[in-house]
Amino acid sequence: xxxxxxxxxxxxxxxxxxxxxxxxxxxxxxxxxxxxxxxxxxxxxxxxxxxxxxxxxxxxxxxxxxxxxxxxxxxxxxxxxxxxxxxxxxxxxxxxxxxxxxxxxxxxxxxxxxxxxxxxxxxxxxxxxxxxxxxxxxxxxxxxxxxxxxxxxxxxxxxxxxxxxxxxxxxxxxxxxxxxxxxxxxxxxxxxxxxxxxxxxxxxxxxxxxxxxxxxxxxxxxxxxxxxxxxxxxxxxxxxxxxxxxxxxxxxxxxxxxxxxxxxxxxxxxxxxxxxxxxxxxxxxxxxxxxxxxxxxxxxxxxxxxxxxxxxxxxxxxxxxxxxxxxxxxxxxxxxxxxxxxxxxxxxxxxxxxxxxxxxxxxxxxxxxxxxxxxxxxxxxxxxxxxxxxxxxxxxxxxxxxxxxxxxxx
Amino acid sequence: xxxxxxxxxxxxxxxxxxxxxxxxxxxxxxxxxxxxxxxxxxxxxxxxxxxxxxxxxxxxxxxxxxxxxxxxxxxxxxxxxxxxxxxxxxxxxxxxxxxxxxxxxxxxxxxxxxxxxxxxxxxxxxxxxxxxxxxxxxxxxxxxxxxxxxxxxxxxxxxxxxxxxxxxxxxxxxxxxxxxxxxxxxxxxxxxxxxxxxxxxxxxxxxxxxxxxxxxxxxxxxxxxxxxxxxxxxxxxxxxxxxxxxxxxxxxxxxxxxxxxxxxxxxxxxxxxxxxxxxxxxxxxx
Numbered sequence: 001x002x003x004x005x006x007x008x009x010x011x012x013x014x015x016x017x018x019x020x021x022x023x024x025x026x027x028x029x030x031x032x033x034x035x036x037x038x039x040x041x042x043x044x045x046x047x048x049x050x051x052x053x054x055x056x057x058x059x060x061x062x063x064x065x066x067x068x069x070x071x072x073x074x075x076x077x078x079x080x081x082x083x084x085x086x087x088x089x090x091x092x093x094x095x096x097x098x099x100x101x102x103x104x105x106x107x108x109x110x111x112x113x114x115x116x117x118x119x120x121x122x123x124x125x126x127x128x129x130x131x132x133x134x135x136x137x138x139x140x141x142x143x144x145x146x147x148x149x150x151x152x153x154x155x156x157x158x159x160x161x162x163x164x165x166x167x168x169x170x171x172x173x174x175x176x177x178x179x180x181x182x183x184x185x186x187x188x189x190x191x192x193x194x195x196x197x198x199x200x201x202x203x204x205x206x207x208x209x210x211x212x213x214x215x216x217x218x219x220x221x222x223x224x225x226x227x228x229x230x231x232x233x234x235x236x237x238x239x240x241x242x243x244x245x246x247x248x249x250x251x252x253x254x255x256x257x258x259x260x261x262x263x264x265x266x267x268x269x270x271x272x273x274x275x276x277x278x279x280x281x282x283x284x285x286x287x288x289x290x291x292x293x294x295x296x297x298x299x300x301x302x303x304x305x306x307x308x309x310x311x312x313x314x315x316x317x318x319x320x321x322x323x324x325x326x327x328x329x330x331x332x333x334x335x336x337x338x339x340x341x342x343x344x345x346x347x348x349x350x351x352x353x354x355x356x357x358x359x360x361x362x363x364x365x366x367x368x369x370x371x372x373x374x375x376x377x378x379x380x381x382x383x384x385x386x387x388x389x390x391x392x393x394x395x396x397x398x399x400x401x402x403x404x405x406x407x408x409x410x
Numbered sequence: 411x412x413x414x415x416x417x418x419x420x421x422x423x424x425x426x427x428x429x430x431x432x433x434x435x436x437x438x439x440x441x442x443x444x445x446x447x448x449x450x451x452x453x454x455x456x457x458x459x460x461x462x463x464x465x466x467x468x469x470x471x472x473x474x475x476x477x478x479x480x481x482x483x484x485x486x487x488x489x490x491x492x493x494x495x496x497x498x499x500x501x502x503x504x505x506x507x508x509x510x511x512x513x514x515x516x517x518x519x520x521x522x523x524x525x526x527x528x529x530x531x532x533x534x535x536x537x538x539x540x541x542x543x544x545x546x547x548x549x550x551x552x553x554x555x556x557x558x559x560x561x562x563x564x565x566x567x568x569x570x571x572x573x574x575x576x577x578x579x580x581x582x583x584x585x586x587x588x589x590x591x592x593x594x595x596x597x598x599x600x601x602x603x604x605x606x607x608x609x610x611x612x613x614x615x616x617x618x619x620x621x622x623x624x625x626x627x628x629x630x631x632x633x634x635x636x637x638x639x640x641x642x643x644x645x646x647x648x649x650x651x652x653x654x655x656x657x658x659x660x661x662x663x664x665x666x667x668x669x670x671x672x673x674x675x676x677x678x679x680x681x682x683x684x685x686x687x688x689x690x691x692x693x694x695x696x
Contacts, residue, residue: 058517060624062525191669219668222628224619227421228663231414247527249628251620259537259546260417281527281620285535319524 034058034096035110038073040080040089048091049084049348051076051335052117052142054108054132056124059099063277064124064326068147069094070316071328072121075335085342093117101131108132112140118348119143121334124327126150126193133159143350143357145338147330149273149294151197155408158354160377162337163330164295166201167406168383169272172399173293174205176385180291180396181268182239183211188229188253191218195244198272202242214238219245226253230260233267243271251281258286275325276393284391292393294324296367297386299393305366308332322366329366333379336362337372370402378405416543422660424549427556428615429656430649432629433636434563435607437648440637442580442600445494445504449512450633451626452519453605456482457612458530459519462621465530471617472533478613479606486605490598498597520623532617552614559610560649567645576600632659635679641689650690655679 034057040048053072056065076092084090093115097104104123111117112135120136120143123129129146136144137158146154149163177185185206189195195218203213214236217229223245230253233241241262245253254269263269271278274292298309312322322328341357342348361371370381380402386393436450447453457478464474489511497504532548539545567573578586579596587593612626619625632655640651658678662671682690 058520058525060525062520063527066525217668220672222624223668223672224628225421225425225660225663227417227425227660228668231417231421231664235414248620248622248625251527251529252618255618256421256546259544259549261537261539261544277526281529283529283531283535320526 034098035107036094036096038076038092038094040084040091042080042089044084044089046084046086046088048089049086049342050091050093050115050117052093052095052108052111052115052120052122054095054097054104054111054120054122056099056128057094057096061099061124061128063320064148064328065097065099066320067277067316067322067326067328068122068124068331070320071312071322071331072335074312074315075332079335079339085339086346086348095122097122097128097132099125099128101128104128104132105135108135108140112136112142117142119145119338119353121145121147121331121338124148129154141350143338143353145334147334148327149325149330151194152201152405152407153197155377157377158350160334160337160354160357160372161330161405161407162334162379163327164324164381164383165378165405165407166198168295168381168403169198169293170202170205171403171406172383172397173270173272173291173385174202174211175209176293176397177240177242177268177270177291178206178209178211181270182266184237184239185211185213185242186233186236186238186240187213187216187242187244188226188233189216189218189244190221190223190246190249192221198244199242211240219249221246222249224249224252226256229253230256230262233257233262234260234265238267240268240270243269244273246273247278247281254282254286254290263289273325274388275323277321277323278325279388279391279393284388287388288390290388291385291396292388293383293385294329295381295383296324296329297384297393297395298323299386299395300367300384300398301395302366302368304364304368308366324366333362333365333370333381336365337370337379368402373405376405376408378407380404416540417545418661418664420545420549422657423553424546425660426653426656427549427553428611428618429629429632429636429659430652431552431556431559431611431614432608433633433648433652433655434559435604435611436633437637437640437645437652438563438607439601439604441642441645441648442576442604443498443597444501444642445498445508446501446634446637447604448505448509448630449489449515450508450604450608451630452512452515453482453486453608454612454615454626454629455516455519455621455623456485457609458616458619458621458625459522459612460609461613461616462528462530466528470533471531475533475610475613479610482609482612483602483606486608487598487602489605490601494601495594495597516623516626523621523623525623527620527622529620530616548617552618555614559607563607563645572596572599632675635676638683639679639690641686644689647689654682654690 055068076090095107144159146161152165270291337360341360344356345352359374363369368382383399383403385397460478460481461474534547537544575591579593636651636655640647
């Protein structure tokens, strides 16, 4: 239907129109709704470049999806303010994947077939990435950028990962833990792919550095009773607990461990997804001394990161903070690297952008600049080790330059 | 290994207590009214949320714990009057109805919490130390409170006028009505009472688990298992079922892998139900 036809159509709703609309509405409700369109402000002569963001705004992973979408909005607005890309504005199409993989596939199919977006950013969990990647990359022939820290081994062409990998979270961190905790490690974990794969890598780094894994144990993801494990940890003289159990159960675990006197007896608690946001899960005294290793903490206190934080706080408040553990920093890097690639390629077509993105580089970002490692579709970046003191992180070690991702053959 | 006997017993007791507390409300509603309340986990969440609200407004946490059962009881009463009472004739529909209510409550609270997890500080912090052994103070308090609530419930159901009316309405509603009991009011009060117990459970356990929209979910299925195990129609049965499910859930991971333990709990329970389909304690009171 042409535009002028649409304007002259009678307003009274025919039965067919009514049926169309109700079926559309019920379809939207069935799909969970949650599509948002953000157009660039001002008048633009050129057609917009369409950026699809598919993330979990509702459901169990919304703590991560909300800041992801907000960072995306902030960066895209900023690019538009600076004149857009290739003289074209960016249009952001945000889809709520609602922590539901089946629904998400429908949503990204809409993005790539109906909206015909030029790039898709999103997904928080690995199960989400695995569910939507084929629809985006293979059937949709669209570029996909995944922002969250994850277990590695994702080497699909046209899929770029901008969050930290096991190598980045372990290579500097585990030697630090051995020096500042001890040699005996215990690996309590949730039973899904990320902990299994991360632990396998952590184990090799622990052994290589003269440490020893006393126990590696897996719990159902919604487990909330850890007394048996706490007792094993306390009775076997473990120095370092390298935790990959997840919320909400992790709160009960850390509490039981603290009440059993683990930290009081000199034990070191560590958890690589713990960012500033996660500090709220447990009372500060229960995780005193907890160590984490991420690509950014507020405590890094770099001028560029501080500026981003101030802008983010002004726009979105502090309910869903801009942190590394939710993939928000990966989202920032992803969009900026893609921006650099589009500028170099002078195109938004998938092949030339992917070619330029393969060696893209940004000089600034939260925690410092970063660059793609050619041929791997992963990013090398600075990593920081931080320790929780009185409910706040203090940076105790900065990596000596960017750390290699160690994925896809590099 | 002798050192770990005390923490073992304590932890099994502590987890069973929390579990009994959660199942009490569910058991009251299921056994007295024949309705499986799928919103029970969300009633627990509402109780926890009440306590969280008190803490975030700077009010004392213990006051929130005292208010939680009242607030959730009132919420339960409203839901019973508005929705549940329409479904007494169709228990399956009622079950689905409570599921919908639970989903709505959970997603509303998730939005209110911005999808986040928040800790709540217990009124009692730290542990009692006996040499090498540390016993959590708050878990000890939960054990004591659970025992108190169990005894109070028992007396309420067996020794008071309200308890008698409740049991009468369960066994023979027509005769109860003929004897001048308003079964309508009794059902409403029973449902509100069950909801209040859930609220109390949520309030007491939130310092242990932190608040998040999904906090009630892991308890729900095992709670149904406990009620089934104890036998429908008996309040003591539900408690016995809860104690057994709670104790095995906490004890098995000491011996076998936690992932396997979760399954074994169900196998044991189903085996018991097969041997005693009438429930563990179904003949005790009658």
